[in-house]
Every structure is written in structure tokens, then in C-alpha cells.
Amino acid sequence: MKLRVLIGGEFTGTIRDAFIARGHDAMSCDFKPTLVPGPHYQGDWSDIEGDGWDLAIFHRTCTFMANSGAKHLYRNMSKNGGLNEDRWLEMGRHAWAFWHHTQTCPVEFAAWENPVMLGYAQIMVGKPVQTVQPWWFGVDPAGPDNVKKATCWWTKGDLPKLRKTGLLDGSTAREEVFLMAPTADPEERRMERSKFTPGHAAALADQWGAYVVAQKLQRKAAA
Numbered sequence: 001m002k003l004r005v006l007i008g009g010e011f012t013g014t015i016r017d018a019f020i021a022r023g024h025d026a027m028s029c030d031f032k033p034t035l036v037p038g039p040h041y042q043g044d045w046s047d048i049e050g051d052g053w054d055l056a057i058f059h060r061t062c063t064f065m066a067n068s069g070a071k072h073l074y075r076n077m078s079k080n081g082g083l084n085e086d087r088w089l090e091m092g093r094h095a096w097a098f099w100h101h102t103q104t105c106p107v108e109f110a111a112w113e114n115p116v117m118l119g120y121a122q123i124m125v126g127k128p129v130q131t132v133q134p135w136w137f138g139v140d141p142a143g144p145d146n147v148k149k150a151t152c153w154w155t156k157g158d159l160p161k162l163r164k165t166g167l168l169d170g171s172t173a174r175e176e177v178f179l180m181a182p183t184a185d186p187e188e189r190r191m192e193r194s195k196f197t198p199g200h201a202a203a204l205a206d207q208w209g210a211y212v213v214a215q216k217l218q219r220k221a222a223a
Helices: 014-021 067-073 085-104 119-125 186-193 198-222
Strands: 004-008 025-030 040-042 055-059 109-115 130-132 151-156
Touching: 004 014, 014 025, 014 198, 055 198, 067 085, 085 109, 085 119, 109 198
Parallel strands: 004 025, 004 055, 025 040, 055 109
Antiparallel strands: 109 151, 130 151
């Protein structure tokens, strides 16, 4: 059975193409154009998320909610400098928008990805269903999946927790995301740090794709 899958907040095509490789009808969506030719909507996912998708996977902006940016909640990056009120406001706005989307998304089976979140933001969003590492899904110590990057998932529709599929144990996983040097354009560094790995994408397509197909087939047989 072919699924219609929306990947919101993706311009690399990594997850989109993993689903396409397995015979599904997948489309990525982002304000940026796609890096790799393929089905892509350039714009806001709210424009198309109600178009009858079977599964949706979203990457919400993490800048203001990520635990790695905790120091920016304070002026001069120090509690002694006092609160950075604008930063706190943005954190609250983004956390509420994240939570609100999980409550109103019209797609029955959906998932939201973000890095480890500030405790303040989690109070509003809620704790993730699962936290995984890219190396869980890697087989080559020198490959792109063998990196450390705690990735949190919030889901709906009873999507199952992802199962580890790789052969690595994390002992050789690289710290390249954490250690990535600053760039002249901070946005360039942010986009590099947010790249999704192919093994993780394959696990989504295999495991969540199979789950949604099974649910739809069961309903069809019971109808």
C-alpha cells in the first residue's frame, strides 16, 4: 500500500527520499527550495497539511527552545546579567506553537522532532515520547550516522517507538555536531547542525511506514 507522507521543515529531501525509495508518495516542505530534486512545496506546511496525508513528520525550529541555547536566556550569557526578556518571550511563543500544533494537526499519524529541549519549554510542550541517537541506525563507523546528536520525538496516532537497527554501540560516535565551529553566518551553522542522517531516515520510513500501512489495512479488512 502506498502512503501519502508529508515531511514538514525539510529541504534536504533525506526523509522524503527514504519514503519514496520504499514506494510511498512523499513530499518535503520548507521555506527554502529543495536541495535535491523531488516533490517539494516551498512555503508554509500549514498551507498543505490538511490535504489528506496518511503520515506527517515535522521539524519545528528549535533555536529558542533547545537546551543548548540556555545561556541566551540571560544577558551577557550569565544569570548575573539578568533575564533576556525578549529571549524568554520567544521561547514561550515557540513552545506554545509547538504544543498547539500537536493538538490541532489534521494528520492522524504524525511526529515532531526537536533536540533536547529546555525544561521551561518542556513544561508547555510535554516530555518527548522517545530520545534516540543517529548512531542507533548506523552500520559504518566512518559513515554519516555514527554521530552523537540526541534527537527527541513527540508523536500521535500511537506511532511506535523507533527500534535500533544499526550495528554500532556509540563508543566511536563522533561529536562533530557539538564541536562544530562557528560560521560567519549563524544560519549556516544552524542548518548544518540540523541535518538528518540517512540511517535514521530509513528507520522512519521502514518502521513508521509499515505501522501506518498495517493500521490502514486492518481498517480496510474490518470495513
